[in-house]
Amino acid sequence: MGHTSKRMKEARKLFDAEKVYSLDEAIGSIEKFPKVKFDESVELHFALTVNPKSSDQIVRGTVVLPHGIGKTVRIAVFCKGEMESKAKEAGADYVGSTELIDKVSKGFLDFDVVIASPDMMRDLSKLGKVLGPRGLMPTPKAGTVTTDIEKAIADVKAGKIEFKSDKQAGIHVGVGKRSFSKDKIKENIQTLLDAINQAKPVSLKGNLIKSVSLSTTMGPGLKVAL
Secondary structure, eight states: OOOOOOOHHHHHTTSTTTTTEEEHHHHHHHHHHHOOSSHHHHHHHHEEETTOOOOGGOOEEEETTTOOSSOOOOOEEOOOHHHHHHHHHTOOEEEHHHHHHHHHHOOOOSSSEEEEEEHHHHHHGGGGGHHHHOOOOOOOTOBBOOOOOHHHHHHHTTTTTEEETTSSSSEEEEEEESSHHHHHHHHHHHHHHHHHHHHHOOOOOOOOOEEEEEEEEOOEEEEEEE
């Protein structure tokens, strides 16, 4: 049986594992949990009613959280020619074409988001096995394959995130940091909820969301009524 840390034992005294909390109660509770040495992320974990094996019931989308996620996002942009200078001016951390592809193929992965111009996608497909499993492969649906590189970079810097249901019909998304105010966390959560509900598959009848829990990186999850 795994060892339970002193901090986790203290956290468990501060909430009821069986209770379903209101959003305000849940946010208030995690604020009381013992702190660690870093600014933990605040995360939402969704269990959905979709059939994860059905291709027409994948829930996927993007949303700009009004207060971001409290993390400096490193952006890699794959493009050519004039777009390279535009990407650098817009604040991309890494910019290039074939030379950047070669660098990534050799193990370079010091970035969190990938944006690409459409003319790079054929070459970028070589990195499918590297970027795909990490959720980094750019797609038109997510707005990360685009000719408007500057806007895509600005959106990411403004707090744009992508969400996608996994093989267990779940979605797991960071919605801020413990250092955020209660109001900022709540606004981010409500914005994310709206986006996920809007991404409900047409083929799905009834409610999309089965259950939700709220947690911090190192803390327990609290059931939330939404």
